[in-house]
Amino acid sequence: MSAALGPRKPRWPLRAGVAALTIAALYAAGLGVQAGLIEYVQRILLIAGINVILAVGLNLINGTTGQFSIGHAGFMAVGAYTTAFVGVQIAPHVASLLGSGSVADAVTFNLALLVGAAFAGLAGLVVGLPSLRLKGDYLAIVTLGFGEIIRIVFNNAQFLGGATGYNGDSAAGLPTYTSFFWVFFWVIVVIGLIRNVTFSQTGRSLVAIREDEIAAEAMATPTTRLKVLAFTLSAATAGIAGGLFAHMQAGIRPEDFKFDKSIDMIVMIIVGGLGSISGAALGGIFVAVSLELMRDLQEYRLVLYALLLIVIMLVRPEGILGQRELSFGWLTRRFARKEDA
């Protein structure tokens, strides 16, 4: 702490440098992945990245704020449909401004993702305002209900393809914008966003709500406002994951966002450690990989997950990381201790 040493240097040049380097490294990694890995493995990587976004976002509600929401697939669906629809609608306009090509595609895609995130966030706000007065099991049931309602709305929205799904009204299906680069670009953005919210006065207040809501209120914490804020942010990140998911394949169907999808997300954050951002990320990767390994056992997936959850509750109830965060500081301390021993 050398705060008293006169005016400090502005930090933005350093930050811009780090950001530029990260993007360059990510781009190089993307090229490497495309050249070096078979499509099957690439796809698992994309799914893992999308899972990380879902898990880190859901963890803000279920882990940090301690509100049990199990309808997150609904917000993912809102993001997926909005992104796909908006992307298809604005693509010609963007192309007329920027010409067609990868730059125009990237602009279209990211604009559509942001609109998808906004709509998902809005859906989170609409669901959160009335339901966050409830606690525990009651909130879980209401969020589950809302998740299903959202899916059924898409099931019946004929302009979005109804039950057969949305493919951009073209035989070729939705454009596959989702690449390694964009998935992990958004992974970094979402983790950065959630991390900065969590480690701030807002984040401390969210944890306080989890720890003791009555005490948090007595300390003038605007509990309802903060819970709705966390819920909205969480839904918005699920919307981004949904948008990335939509443009990974030719089309999206309402049944992609069934109740199981919400359960997958719950498994991710419980395996990783409720309340830990890095734990959620690990859990997201774990579920992506384990789903692939269990591909032949699809029908038994929920049974296996239930068993897994029981084993975790018996062996390590706090999840892989508990509430700790993986950080460079923690790792170096950890290894330093090992050397001492």
Added chain:
Amino acid sequence: MSLLALEAVDKVFGGLHAVRAVSFAVEPGAIFGLIGPNGAGKTTIFNVVTGVYRPDGGRVLFDGQDVSGLGPTAIATLGVARTFQNIRLFRAMTVEENVMVAGHKLHKAGLWSAIVRNTAYAEDERALGTRARELLDVLGLAAQAGDVAGSLPYGSQRRLEIARALMLGPKILLLDEPAAGMNSREAVDLERQIRLLRDELGVTIVLVEHNMSVVMSVCDRIHVVDHGETIAEGAPAEIKVHPRVLAAYLGQEDAAHAEPEAHA
């Protein structure tokens, strides 16, 4: 004008009249004791004042403003802080973070500042941390700032609750049995700290406490309730010898009335 005034406050739970027409006024700068036997309604009165319960009758005035209908967050924002009889710390957070949570007045930068991590955010965090450590120092907890709150010994947890409440920058602080579970040496320390809060920080204090030596030594004025009703109010010296207070605590009156019947 009194800082806090209760006017004929009633609180009913089903068939139980927990608080019945209780009125009292706390002057600015006072250390005001609220005592009574177990189940007398003291904590209920605190819960009504802090908005956890809505009064069923009468009103609560804080700083001249009627706060009877307001919720806990709104009342805390006005400057009413409290501690809890059954300790309610944010157990998984560190001691310092527990205190920082209550620092809404020092928290000026919004969420956006936190997201982009600008200077306003850094200044906020520094101000919150500095104030939190000052208060922990006042309560003798500076050395434990980095510990997890749930791991502290009982007495320290009680003092941490006071530090956290002070972080609100309150005008009035309601202490619910701060000396419970403390040994006599800790209790004497607490007396000193309570006086310090009033004298140095200018906080008016309302104290619910069963430890009579603490109550009698720090309070300027004491209000006694029993079965939800006021039975006496006065200076410590008057309360010590007040017949109804003695009766409520020692059962004298009951004994006097019951004896003839028992022999009959």
